[in-house]
Each structure stands twice: as structure tokens, then as C-alpha cells.
Amino acid sequence: MDWQGQKLAEQLMQILLLAFAVVAFATGYILGSFQMMILIYAGGVVLTTLVTVPNWPFFNRHPLKWLEPNEAEKHPKPQQQPVNSKKKSAKK
Amino acid sequence: MHSFGYRANALLTLGVTVLALMCAMASFSDNLNVPSPSAQVQVLNINWFQKQRNGNDEVSLTLNISADLQSMFTWNTKQVFVFLAAEYETPKNSLNQVSLWDGIIPSKEHAKFGIHTTNKYRFSDQGSNLRGKEFNLTLHWHVMPKTGKMFADKIVMTGYRLPEEYR
Numbered sequence: 001m002d003w004q005g006q007k008l009a010e011q012l013m014q015i016l017l018l019a020f021a022v023v024a025f026a027t028g029y030i031l032g033s034f035q036m037m038i039l040i041y042a043g044g045v046v047l048t049t050l051v052t053v054p055n056w057p058f059f060n061r062h063p064l065k066w067l068e069p070n071e072a073e074k075h076p077k078p079q080q081q082p083v084n085s086k087k088k089s090a091k092k
Numbered sequence: 093m094h095s096f097g098y099r100a101n102a103l104l105t106l107g108v109t110v111l112a113l114m115c116a117m118a119s120f121s122d123n124l125n126v127p128s129p130s131a132q133v134q135v136l137n138i139n140w141f142q143k144q145r146n147g148n149d150e151v152s153l154t155l156n157i158s159a160d161l162q163s164m165f166t167w168n169t170k171q172v173f174v175f176l177a178a179e180y181e182t183p184k185n186s187l188n189q190v191s192l193w194d195g196i197i198p199s200k201e202h203a204k205f206g207i208h209t210t211n212k213y214r215f216s217d218q219g220s221n222l223r224g225k226e227f228n229l230t231l232h233w234h235v236m237p238k239t240g241k242m243f244a245d246k247i248v249m250t251g252y253r254l255p256e257e258y259r
Contacts, residue, residue, distance in 0.1 A: 006093040013103050021110045025117060032167040034118065034238050041114065045107045053099045 005059030013052040020044025118168045119240020125166045131159035131231045131247045133176065139210065141222070141259050149222035151215050151254060157193065157231075158206035164235050164243075165200040172197040173234045178215060179248075180227035190215050192229075224256040 001009065020041055028037025093099050139152040157176060164172055175194035182188055192211040197203050228250050235243040 001094060009099060010093050010102065013099070014106065017103075017106055017110055021114055025114050028118075029121060029167065034167050037114065037118070041111065045103075048107075049100070049103055053096060053103060055096065 001055050001059045002062045002064065004062040009052045009059055013048055016044065016048040016051065020048070115239035119237060122166055122168050122235075122237060122240065122243070125163075127161075127163040127235075127245075129159065129161045129163060129233075129247065131157070131161075131249070133157050133229045133231070133249055135229075135252055136208075138255060138259065141255060141257075143220055143258060144216070147220060149217045149220045151222060153192070153211050153215065154209070155193065155211065156206065156208050159231060160204045161197060161233065162200050162203040164233070165203060168237045168239065169200075170236045170238045171199075172203065173236065175232050177230050177232060178227050178252075179230050180221075180225050182217070182219065182221040184219070188217070189230075190217075222254050223258070225254045227252050227254065 021044070024037045024040035024044065027040055028034055093102065134156040135153055136156055137154040139154060141151045142149070144150055155176070159174070161172055161174065173194070173196055176192050178190045178192055180188050191213050192215055193207075193209060194212065195207075197205075228248050229252055230246050230248045232246040233244065237243075
């Protein structure tokens with residue numbers, strides 16, 4: 001899952017869960033059935049799980065473009081300066 | 093959200109939080125219901141009225157209890173517990189409560205009832221104060237919800253009196 005896929009998955013999860021909660025509560029209250037509220041919400045949670053938890057292909061539509069390896073060799077990491085040499089000389 | 097486990101964990105956490113919120117709202121919605129229950133109790137007969145060997149008065153009554161508690165039931169009501177208590181005053185205690193009968197009402201269909209019964213639990217006083225005693229019969233109830241707050245209230249019925257003599 002790429003970066004934008006992760007963002008999409010999180011937003012989808014939050015919106016779906018809240019939407020199902022609102023629908024479930026409204027239906028349960030209007031029908032006067034607590035069981036109906038729980039059933040609708042449970043169905044919503046299962047559906048949200050199926051949509052957002054597995055790594056579906058549509059979460060991978062923005063792959064990262066890495067540099068080619070030989071391109072990376074042209075820009076080497078800056079070398080670490082030997083820091084401890086000064087301290088040692090100062091002590092001596 | 094980079095792995096299967098993270099996404100499952102996030103979904104479970106938010107799912108349970110939202111469920112708790114829904115239950116809290118369901119409990120809150122019970123406050124919008126204003127119940128209007130009614131109850132009548134008749135004392136049909138004093139079966140016997142005695143002083144026991146230990147000095148306590150005990151009386152056996154035949155009661156006719158009828159009540160309509162349907163308006164207590166909302167979508168968030170699991171069951172209603174009702175009990176009928178005799179309440180009276182003695183020189184020693186300002187309030188004595190003796191439970192005479194109780195019942196569990198499982199649904200709205202059973203909430204309108206009439207019952208002809210002797211007292212289910214013994215009506216005995218701690219002492220011998222019951223002769224000629226004026227007492228109240230009080231129907232107490234506890235509305236037990238599926239989630240959230242439990243409600244309790246009562247109806248007091250006055251004007252009952254026990255006989256002056258043992259029989």
C-alpha cells in the first residue's frame with residue numbers, strides 16, 4: 001500500500017463507520033428496535049473491514065518513483081568526519 | 093496504516109468507540125420518554141392475623157394487583173422489575189417497608205396485568221405494631237435498560253388499614 005493509499009484507507013474507514021453508525025441509530029430509533037441498530041452497525045463494520053483492511057489494488061495507484069541505482073552512485077552520501085581525533089589530541 | 097495489522101487495529105478501535113457512543117445516545121434517548129403508569133391494589137381479604145411466638149405480628153393478605161406499565165417500555169428497555177411494598181410508621185422507625193410481592197416484566201406485551209394473589213413474601217412486623225395500623229401499599233419499579241442508566245420510581249397508594257384484633 002502506497003502513501004496515498006494509506007490516507008485513502010484511513011479516511012474511507014472513518015467515513016464508512018460513522019455513516020453506518022448514523023444510519024443504524026436512526027433506523028433503530030425509528031423502528032424502535034435496538035437489535036436492528038446493532039445488526040446494521042455490525043454489517044457496516046464487516047463491510048468496512050472488507051473494504052479497508054485488505055491491500056486492494058486501488059490502494060496502490062501512486063507507487064513511489066525511486067532513483068536508479070547508478071543515479072544514486074553519482075550523488076554519494078557525505079562522508080562522516082572523524083570527530084574523535086580532536087578530543088584525543090586535546091587530552092594529550 | 094501501512095500494514096494489515098495496523099489497519100485492523102485502527103478499525104477495531106474506532107468501531108468500538110463509535111459503538112459506545114451509539115449506546116450512550118440510546119441511553120440518553122430514554123430521557124425523552126415520559127412514562128404515565130397506573131396501578132391499583134385491592135386488599136380482598138385478611139386471611140389470618142396473628143402474634144407469633146417470638147412476639148412479632150404477622151398477617152396474610154389476599155391482594156388484587158392491576159397495573160398498566162406499558163408506557164415505561166422504550167426501544168432500550170430490557171425488562172422492568174416491580175415490587176409491591178407495605179409501608180407504615182411505628183414509634184421506633186419512621187418508615188418500615190415490607191415487600192409483599194414482586195415480578196419481572198419481560199416485554200411491553202406483558203406490561204398490562206391483573207394478578208390475584210396472596211402475599212408472596214411474609215408480612216411480619218419487628219414487634220407487635222400491626223393491630224389497627226394504617227399503611228400504604230407502594231408499587232416500586234426499576235426500568236432496566238439494554239444499555240445505560242437504570243430508572244426507578246414508585247406509585248404510593250394510601251388508605252389501607254389492618255384490623256384491630258388478631259384473627
